[in-house]
Amino acid sequence: MRKRWVHGLICEATGAKYYPIGIHPLPNLRYTTPMKIDLHNHTTRCNHATGTLDAYIERAIELGIDVYGFSEHAPMDFDETYRVSFADRGAYEAEVRAARKHYRDRIDIRLGYEVDWLPGHMDDRVLQADVDYLIGSVHFLEKWGFDNPEFIGEWEARDIDTVWGDYFTAVEAMAESGWFDIVGHFDLIKLFKHLPATDIRTLARPALSAIARSGMVLEINTAGLRKLVAEIYPSRTLLEEAFSLNIPVTFGSDAHAITQVGAGYDHAIALAQSVGYTEVVTFRKRKMQMVKF
Ligand SMILES: [Zn+2]
Numbered sequence: 001m002r003k004r005w006v007h008g009l010i011c012e013a014t015g016a017k018y019y020p021i022g023i024h025p026l027p028n029l030r031y032t033t034p035m036k037i038d039l040h041n042h043t044t045r046c047n048h049a050t051g052t053l054d055a056y057i058e059r060a061i062e063l064g065i066d067v068y069g070f071s072e073h074a075p076m077d078f079d080e081t082y083r084v085s086f087a088d089r090g091a092y093e094a095e096v097r098a099a100r101k102h103y104r105d106r107i108d109i110r111l112g113y114e115v116d117w118l119p120g121h122m123d124d125r126v127l128q129a130d131v132d133y134l135i136g137s138v139h140f141l142e143k144w145g146f147d148n149p150e151f152i153g154e155w156e157a158r159d160i161d162t163v164w165g166d167y168f169t170a171v172e173a174m175a176e177s178g179w180f181d182i183v184g185h186f187d188l189i190k191l192f193k194h195l196p197a198t199d200i201r202t203l204a205r206p207a208l209s210a211i212a213r214s215g216m217v218l219e220i221n222t223a224g225l226r227k228l229v230a231e232i233y234p235s236r237t238l239l240e241e242a243f244s245l246n247i248p249v250t251f252g253s254d255a256h257a258i259t260q261v262g263a264g265y266d267h268a269i270a271l272a273q274s275v276g277y278t279e280v281v282t283f284r285k286r287k288m289q290m291v292k293f
């Protein structure tokens with residue numbers, strides 16, 4: 001699928017908006033009362049998470065989360081074991097929509113997908129799904145699952161700076177596609193603490209510029225706190241860069257278990273505040289909503 005821009009600004013294929021560098025869309029809706037949000041959560045349909053949908057939601061309610069989104073690993077004809085299947089896609093969407101209705105007086109449930117950026121495997125059924133948002137994530141470099149402990153040995157065979165460069169080049173291409181709303185765990189490549197000799201800001205800058213141009217939102221993802229690197233994605237340094245480029249942010253715990261729902265939220269808030277952010281973004285039907293936190 002090739003995107004085509006009409007009037008220079010709108011992607012004809014997906015309706016995604018494309019903005020000149022540094023200029024972000026006026027949000028479709030702006031809330032003034034502070035809210036707690038968590039847009040990145042998985043379900044058992046990806047075969048590497050535990051807990052029922054209701055248990056995730058009940059935990060989110062218990063934590064006082066106002067806007068809670070499921071973003072299951074989207075179907076793809078690659079690495080099919082660890083994602084929802086095309087066959088179950090409808091059931092996943094229906095289940096989250098039913099929960100949205102069922103819990104509407106207690107919490108605002110949103111429906112999304114976390115989509116792998118893997119050129120040659122992108123699928124219109126996912127990219128044009130009727131959901132609230134799409135998170136674009138790079139988990140694979142030329143089909144190497146660099147964040148999977150199973151393939152950690154491959155790091156030994158590679159030049160770390162080259163891997164980091166390739167990773168951010170992939171993120172840049174993903175942003176340029178215009179297909180996604182949120183960048184998932186922007187510096188995931190750091191998770192096993194293989195750190196480059198080159199300044200990370202230099203490596204990440206072209207990707208951040210592409211994100212700023214695309215109007216995408218950066219996710220402050222607390223899953224990094226659970227990894228060897230023990231640090232939120234993105235790092236403070238990169239978040240400062242993002243702030244200077246006017247890139248909006250959102251929050252996600254990347255929960256794959258009930259205990260991970262909303263985990264590290266206070267850390268995420270503190271980091272965002274200290275960098276200068278006062279608002280975060282949620283999405284409803286692919287439209288941006290600004291929320292105080
Ligand atoms: Zn996962």
Ligand SMILES: [Zn+2]
Binds near residue numbers: 114137139184185
């Ligand atoms: Zn991910």
